[in-house]
Amino acid sequence: MRTLARTIAALCYALSITHGSTQPEEEARVGDPRSPLEHRPYASDLSPDHLPLYKIPGHIRDLNARITDLRIELDKMQPLRTPQLASSFGYHSSYLPTEEPLPSKPRWVMEFQTPFLNGPLDLVLVPAHDHRNLSEEKSYGFPKRFRIVTGPANKETIIADWTQQDFPDPGLHPVYFHSPSFTSQQPRMEVYRGQQEGDREFFALARAHMIVSNEVRKISAAKASSSFEAKPYWSTDYINHESGVLGLPLGELAECAPDLVLPMDTSVTDAPLIIEIDLGRNTHIGWIDLLPAQSPETIAVPGYGFPGSIKIDIARSLPNGQRGETSTVLKQSLFENPDNNIVHIPGLHAFGRFVRIHCNHFPIHQETAVFSMGEIVVSQQDAPLSNQRPVTLSIGGHQLESAGALLVDGHAQGRQVIDLVDWLQQLATAKQIDAELRTLQTQLEATETRWQNFITWIKGITSAAVAIAVIATIIILALSKRRQNLKLRKQISSDLHDDVGSKVAAISLASTYVKKHATEPRVRERGERIHDIAHDMHQSLRDVLWLTDKDTDTLTELVEKLSYTAQRRIPSETLELQIPSLSQLPKRTISVGTKRDILQFFREALHNASSHANASVIKVEISWVAKSLRITISDNGSGFTPTANDCQPRSVSQHHGLRNMRDRAIRLKASYDVKSAEGQGTTVSLQVPIH
Missing domain, CATH: 2.60.120.260 (Galactose-binding domain-like)
Structure with a gap:
């Protein structure tokens, strides 16, 4: 029953991650009125599709509470009044051909000037109304990609940068840009992309307001790089017209x-x-x-x-x-x-x-x-x-x-x-609250639908859980049998070690006795030969058992084996051994074939250094570098002259071991290098990627 319960819980959690109603694309967010580059936080950054099921009821309660709070907050704010001006629409840029990709330089520049600019600056942009259809509260020509900066080009201060993404459509609500730092430089708006109509583009604004140190300042002049002049409707002069278009600041x-x-x-x-x-x-x-x-x-x-x-x-x-x-x-x-x-x-x-x-x-x-x-x-x-x-x-x-x-x-x-600045901030914030309400309502509908789907599917989930429990039982039995096979494998290895190992040891002892007590030189020589063969057989048996032991399929065991091999084959007065701390090595599993090729490569390199180099110092370095095991064996012996053909010596028959080492490196997909010169020793390196 516990297994079944855990399985059902796992299924429920998996369903909570992978299943759910399709969430509509999130509505574009309008920046915070005091800092348009930051976004007003929504109820949850966690998508309903990725919400754990056990959190859904609480999440629905939180969404309903948040929606209620936002509606109360929105009700306290003044609604935006649709303008009905017959003239003085605002500023309209000239038309330019559409340009793709986004140009590196602005297509239009508008400078705003006010006297006594000596404090923190706020710039409020009021979108123009689409007078072609006054029944809809749609903005007209608000720019998509732009920057608002102060100061000269070589020392400019960026107030807002919307050149990397399209600015969300603000509707008819004002957009409030705030620069908290002190400034005495006049601001300018650099427009890189306006609104597109066919194969041309433009941008438009109804009004602009400058607020310095929380005081509305008169825009004494607005200068545009180009404009579409059609008085009494469109003109650069109307950007600071005495009559507003947003209604009255009333509470x-x-x-x-x-x-x-x-x-x-x-x-x-x-x-x-x-x-x-x-x-x-x-x-x-x-x-x-x-x-x-x-x-x-x-x-x-x-x-x-x-x-x-x-x-x-x-x-x-x-x-x-x-x-x-x-x-x-x-x-x-x-x-x-x-x-x-x-x-x-x-x-x-x-x-x-x-x-x-x-x-x-x-x-x-x-x-x-x-x-x-x-x-x-x-x-x-x-x-x-x-x-x-x-x-x-x-x-x-x-x-x-x-x-x-x-x-x-x-x-x-x-x-x-009410205060004019507070009123402008309220109008800017109201747009964000309205957008957040719509997003929350969409999230609420998606979450409620998903919860209802879960209730409907619970019977199917239970049936699937029972089926998975049966399959899990079969898998557990199979794993149990596999563990028994591994246990038998270890037992056979142990028996092989005890039986064959004891016999090899007996041969070794007998050969030692013959070598020691034989009177004829030829018999002693044969006894010594039998002793060496028995010793090699015993070591080969140990290596075979080590290679087939699953407990040794780790990077730590491999490094430890290589260290042991070096110490066994090279006299201590000749060997300089450097290995990493075993506790600091990463946990990596290594296949039997990889273990075998690395060990054989290592043995061959040690054999060459100890048997052919006539070296007084053999240095062995083992390190972990860039997710790879690096092995370097160097000596100060006689050396030789290798060819440039992939580390293959001139006489393959004379250097059969080097060819084997090269072949093993190719199988390991490792980088392999031999550096040597007559009388200057030899350095062999191997770097094996371990994934």
């Missing part, structure tokens, strides 16, 4: 937070509406953000009540409380309807206390001119300056009694206004 719903809606008297509509915000003290102005309002009617009216022209002045406050110098940060400019997108106007670091916004050309709704605004945010280094500050509205010098405080209450369209 949680708020109670009792209406937008300011101000019907305008048609008799005074020619005069501008002046909104003045008292910041309380003179300070530098970074940005002035205008957030469109929401129509109070149920019908959606994008950019409801947004003025058609705007002028912005900043006035200083003098120590005596009087108004001082006034600087203009935005000349009278015409504005198209921004839809539900933020209008981001740079304050040019103007210094002052009073922000005066001149509004005119109000849209007509229900035959009435209407001014409406959700929120006005004046900030410096992303710190709001205008929140809850005093606001006055006036037309033609007459101050209006209106709820101007609604313009700085921190709410627009019934929601809380």
Whole structure:
């Protein structure tokens, strides 16, 4: 029963590795918003197909919990609003012929410039919308292979490198690249491959934002190596257009937070509406953000009540409380309807206390001119300056009694206004969470299907386990019989050693006696000859038993045998023996044929050195080198002159042993070398690969 249980467990584990539903190809991952080269981790890096079965129920629970957490996290983030701009789509590159393989130099280069670049840099790229089909939230022309770098070519710093793989389609979500290191160099985008249309390619961007030290900075200029200019739709100038395309930076719903809606008297509509915000003290102005309002009617009216022209002045406050110098940060400019997108106007670091916004050309709704605004945010280094500050509205010098405080209450369209940088990060992260949710849902479906398949197949597995148990029993019996045969083989070897060995020993003793006590020289010579033959027979018997003993089929046993042979055949005063530590040799199994050829080669080399070289020193080195056994035998004897023909001597009849050594080396697939010269000794080396 234990064997059966173990077999079933092994089958279950094997099934958990080799069987399972086919997992769909993983959706391309979008990089982490703060570091696009790193990926947001998914629930498990272990494929459902490779998950052990006993872990599947817990894995399903973990996936469900993770999916729930991600949905809660995603619900807290603002959804991406599909842009509906009629113009100012963004930047569009020129068209170039498709080039394969990837070129070594960029095909397009776009440089982004901003003043006062002196800190950690974030670059946010906003994909262009495919205006050919506004019903689908598809990006248009986002580049596939590109780099974002700063500094000159010889000292550039890489912020992001997507030249080795295609960048995942971000949809309409912004992509947030972050460089944590301090930089004062303007960034540039080098595009190696854009989007392909037929036999040509291009790339496009809707907007770009630069964030330095966690503060949004104005892109003063964007320079492209080439562009497709088609105003008012496509232009390099639109990459830093005041009107965004991502919607409004709004968070949680708020109670009792209406937008300011101000019907305008048609008799005074020619005069501008002046909104003045008292910041309380003179300070530098970074940005002035205008957030469109929401129509109070149920019908959606994008950019409801947004003025058609705007002028912005900043006035200083003098120590005596009087108004001082006034600087203009935005000349009278015409504005198209921004839809539900933020209008981001740079304050040019103007210094002052009073922000005066001149509004005119109000849209007509229900035959009435209407001014409406959700929120006005004046900030410096992303710190709001205008929140809850005093606001006055006036037309033609007459101050209006209106709820101007609604313009700085921190709410627009019934929601809380959030930090612009945090909002951009949320939009970038939302894409990754959505992609992770889809991947987790796919993993969950695959894991649940596999678990159901396992339950269905359990009867078949049990039947297979029983069959395997029967086969295992047969194999065990066969192994048992084999062990008995090995035991019998050892017994025969032992008996052979005891029987034949004892008889050879008796012959050796008898020949010794004859050699010692015989009076005739010829008899003594024959006795000595019989003694040598008996001694060789005894040693040959030991070698045969060693070769056929399975316990000696290891590298350690072979090295030990070679060492013993060298010490037995070479006098100690002549022998220099170097062998590796037996405990440090790897565990390798060696076949009987390999053992025999190595041993015979070794004996022949020792015989040549001891019998023919007239050497006073014979050095034997055995080492383990590069998964090979290396044997080197050298002497300081008389030497000879070998030929260059594969180590074969000139007279094969005189050097029959060298030819045998060469043949054994060929059978061993070993490298074999003989180095010798008259009067300079001989070195024989053999290197045998042992797998």
